[in-house]
Amino acid sequence: MKIKENINKYIFRGYDIRGVVDKDIDIDLAYTIGLGFGSVLHDLGKSKCVVGHDNRLSSPDLHQALIQGLIETGLNVVDIGLTTTPMYYFACINLKIDSGIMITASHNPKDENGFKFAFENYQNAKGKEIEDFYNYIMKKNFYYADGSITKKNVKEDYFNALTNKLTFGKRKIKVVLDPGNGTTSLFLDDIFKRLNVSYSIINGKSDGNFPNHHPDPSIESNLEELKQIVKDKKADVGLAFDGDGDRVGIISNLGNFIPIDYYMIIIIRDIINKVSNKTFLYDIKCSKSLEDEIIKLGGVPYCYRTGNSYTRAKVQELDLPFGGELSGHLYFRDKFLGFDSGIYAGLRLLEILSNTNKTVEELLDGINRYYQTPEMKYKSTDEMKNKVVDKVEEYCKEKKYNYINIDGVRVTFDDSWASVRASNTGPNLTARFEAETEKRLEEIKNEFEGLILEYNKN
Numbered sequence: 001m002k003i004k005e006n007i008n009k010y011i012f013r014g015y016d017i018r019g020v021v022d023k024d025i026d027i028d029l030a031y032t033i034g035l036g037f038g039s040v041l042h043d044l045g046k047s048k049c050v051v052g053h054d055n056r057l058s059s060p061d062l063h064q065a066l067i068q069g070l071i072e073t074g075l076n077v078v079d080i081g082l083t084t085t086p087m088y089y090f091a092c093i094n095l096k097i098d099s100g101i102m103i104t105a106s107h108n109p110k111d112e113n114g115f116k117f118a119f120e121n122y123q124n125a126k127g128k129e130i131e132d133f134y135n136y137i138m139k140k141n142f143y144y145a146d147g148s149i150t151k152k153n154v155k156e157d158y159f160n161a162l163t164n165k166l167t168f169g170k171r172k173i174k175v176v177l178d179p180g181n182g183t184t185s186l187f188l189d190d191i192f193k194r195l196n197v198s199y200s201i202i203n204g205k206s207d208g209n210f211p212n213h214h215p216d217p218s219i220e221s222n223l224e225e226l227k228q229i230v231k232d233k234k235a236d237v238g239l240a241f242d243g244d245g246d247r248v249g250i251i252s253n254l255g256n257f258i259p260i261d262y263y264m265i266i267i268i269r270d271i272i273n274k275v276s277n278k279t280f281l282y283d284i285k286c287s288k289s290l291e292d293e294i295i296k297l298g299g300v301p302y303c304y305r306t307g308n309s310y311t312r313a314k315v316q317e318l319d320l321p322f323g324g325e326l327s328g329h330l331y332f333r334d335k336f337l338g339f340d341s342g343i344y345a346g347l348r349l350l351e352i353l354s355n356t357n358k359t360v361e362e363l364l365d366g367i368n369r370y371y372q373t374p375e376m377k378y379k380s381t382d383e384m385k386n387k388v389v390d391k392v393e394e395y396c397k398e399k400k401y402n403y404i405n406i407d408g409v410r411v412t413f414d415d416s417w418a419s420v421r422a423s424n425t426g427p428n429l430t431a432r433f434e435a436e437t438e439k440r441l442e443e444i445k446n447e448f449e450g451l452i453l454e455y456n457k458n
Helices: 027-043 059-071 085-094 128-139 155-163 188-192 220-232 260-274 288-296 308-317 342-354 385-399 438-456
Strands: 017-020 048-053 076-082 100-103 112-118 148-151 174-178 198-201 237-241 248-252 279-283 300-304 322-324 330-332 376-379 409-412 416-422 428-435
Touching (some): 048 059, 048 085, 059 100, 059 112, 085 100, 155 188, 155 342, 174 220, 279 308, 385 416, 416 438, 428 438
Parallel strands (some): 076 148, 279 300
Antiparallel strands (some): 376 428, 409 416, 416 428
């Protein structure tokens, strides 16, 4: 291994480092990141960090190279090995070590990998912190000393943290679980056998090739098999998890895909009278149905930018009991530790179902419903995507539209809204549209999709 000279700056993204293995990400980069991260921690007066990795095929080699770089800076590395991202978050909290690195590319394709990292305060680096880290590494002024490795297994403590404050009712829920061959496949059986639920697992063999479907549960087309099996087994619910386990997807008893903003309504209805702070955070891609329901329940809606590093930090900063974003990152602080765990989010839904005779669909009775698109992605480049968003904002200014720009552009009309933003996890633009009528939905979709396609080719 050697210090990597030519590093693609665009893999240093909004929430993490992420790129294509052997093109952008290799063992030399992992080693160099280890040297840089350890040197930053030395500058901060820190001596320990936690390291873990997901089940991607490239992760073990990157893990070994990263640790080598870290210990060469004198760090004492606590290695938790093959793990989910939520279990890594838990390890940091449980061991009282507020710095660490998780090797994962989350829900990205199998040929990608990356690094989520926290310098301090248990919070993932984001935005300018990541940009500054890139600049720090490029200077190559690394600190060298002798470090050490300690291996730690936190599984049992983590499983207890997931389950020990849940109160299941008499109704035994039937659930189908789909880890999509991702890292949660290694732990689901150990967790669910502790509970009074009837469960079955599909795509449950750990395989970093993700042979059955792409491990992103926020995309409905990835859950077609789960939908069918939920119906065939007459299950109460289906739960799907992404590659590193920090996000969840929901399928109802009827085999319908339940968007996460609707799931959040179910949770808020359940907890609003049990918490003192009745403000709930959601990201700019969430349906107006969620905002409407929070207000109807006497709560305060708080719309914020997309990105789990941002939303998790803001939920903690504002001391909120619950928040989340459309992609499936959810933060419970009423009786959990505030980090995003897809399994825990699923368990909270099972807890609610076990204490009622209602179905998932019935738990959504009475909400305001709108015509909407799913989140839509448009291929771009890292150089072009922000320019496109800037041009969309200029267009909105000229039209005197009412909009906010906390994350891309979200335009609000009396009967509809549109969101256009640059992805922080890849060379893409994303958009979502919602309206009171199908005709109006088509109008705003055509207007803003036309802008995206026009600006993206120039």
